[in-house]
Amino acid sequence: MFALGSFAAQAADEKPASAKPRPAGEEKLQPLLKNFPKADADGDGWLSREEANAYRTKLQAQRKQPTEQKAAARALQPTMADVKYGPYDRNVLDFYKAESDQPTPLIVYIHGGGFVGGDKGSINRDILNAALADKISCAALNYRFIDGEDVIFPTPQRDSARAIQFLRSKAKEWNIDPKRIACYGGSAGAGTSMWIGFHDDLADPAASDPVLRESTRIAAIGTFGGQGTYSPIGIKELIGGRAWEHPSIFKAYGLKSVEEALNPTPDQRKLYDEASAITHLTKDDPPLYMVYNEADGPLPENAKPGQGIHHPNFGRQLKKKMDELGIENVMVYTPKEPHRNASQEMYDFLKKHLNAVK
Numbered sequence: 001m002f003a004l005g006s007f008a009a010q011a012a013d014e015k016p017a018s019a020k021p022r023p024a025g026e027e028k029l030q031p032l033l034k035n036f037p038k039a040d041a042d043g044d045g046w047l048s049r050e051e052a053n054a055y056r057t058k059l060q061a062q063r064k065q066p067t068e069q070k071a072a073a074r075a076l077q078p079t080m081a082d083v084k085y086g087p088y089d090r091n092v093l094d095f096y097k098a099e100s101d102q103p104t105p106l107i108v109y110i111h112g113g114g115f116v117g118g119d120k121g122s123i124n125r126d127i128l129n130a131a132l133a134d135k136i137s138c139a140a141l142n143y144r145f146i147d148g149e150d151v152i153f154p155t156p157q158r159d160s161a162r163a164i165q166f167l168r169s170k171a172k173e174w175n176i177d178p179k180r181i182a183c184y185g186g187s188a189g190a191g192t193s194m195w196i197g198f199h200d201d202l203a204d205p206a207a208s209d210p211v212l213r214e215s216t217r218i219a220a221i222g223t224f225g226g227q228g229t230y231s232p233i234g235i236k237e238l239i240g241g242r243a244w245e246h247p248s249i250f251k252a253y254g255l256k257s258v259e260e261a262l263n264p265t266p267d268q269r270k271l272y273d274e275a276s277a278i279t280h281l282t283k284d285d286p287p288l289y290m291v292y293n294e295a296d297g298p299l300p301e302n303a304k305p306g307q308g309i310h311h312p313n314f315g316r317q318l319k320k321k322m323d324e325l326g327i328e329n330v331m332v333y334t335p336k337e338p339h340r341n342a343s344q345e346m347y348d349f350l351k352k353h354l355n356a357v358k
Helices: 026-034 049-074 125-133 155-169 188-198 232-239 247-253 258-262 266-275 313-325 342-356
Strands: 080-084 092-096 104-110 137-141 176-186 220-224 288-292 329-333
Touching: 026 049, 092 125, 092 155, 104 125, 104 155, 104 188, 104 342, 125 137, 125 342, 137 155, 155 176, 155 188, 176 188, 176 342, 188 220, 220 342, 232 247, 232 258, 232 266, 232 313, 247 258, 247 266, 288 313, 288 342, 313 329, 329 342
Parallel strands: 104 137, 104 176, 176 220, 220 288, 288 329
Antiparallel strands: 080 092, 092 137
């Protein structure tokens, strides 16, 4: 690409190829034809000032277009925003409706943030735009944050599962195919996506609330930095260091001390199992695409509490068990494969499995 101001800046003493009189000063433009022959709009072998200005304007527009496209993507607004799917303040979701004459698949985004922060507005815009272009609707949800007292595990997971049930209840109204739903997210959203995917169906046919009669089963899962277990004991064994001392782990169970975390009561141990996705994994569960980018290997002796909470060992543990069960899965460790566009591959993976559902 040439400099946009070069037409006016370059000069030369060459004479015009034609004997026809030319406007004064245009001789300086002629050397540009060697590198930019398309600027000669009328093909007469002479670059006029009007042709030079027109070509420069064209190139400026071409440069501006990608920036405008990115801005438009960032500005993409949901079809319906902050729709209530449950009784609590953070039981809200955004819905992005794809234009289609037929019921569309649905990709649901669950945000991360250690179960104490984050928002549905962090939805991956590349995945969102690709999905809508392919006539796949999208949703992004919020859930209640843990507080160590009234709200602990598995409240965020249950909230998110209810959002899936709510979206299914809107299938006809929102033109969704209820059989073709996938979930993805990062960190807390990754763990929750897996929890929904691996957990037995939470549908209650006898529930008075019609939303709770809907299925929570999904067709595919995508994760960034996902944890298959939230058991402090399990994390300590799998990762080492002090990853298991992440503040959110203690708050998620209402734990007050290290002693309490590592020596749980039988009821506490059951809660560890209930909140962890991997303990629910069975051979009939959906395929999984995993992405990790945190430092690999043993944690340093001076590791801080929580360091390593996105360690690739989480993915290796999941992959081993899923391989044993014969469930399709992909694990990408981006520091060793920087050439891969993991977000695009994840979208392609979800799309493939959504389209495979009959």
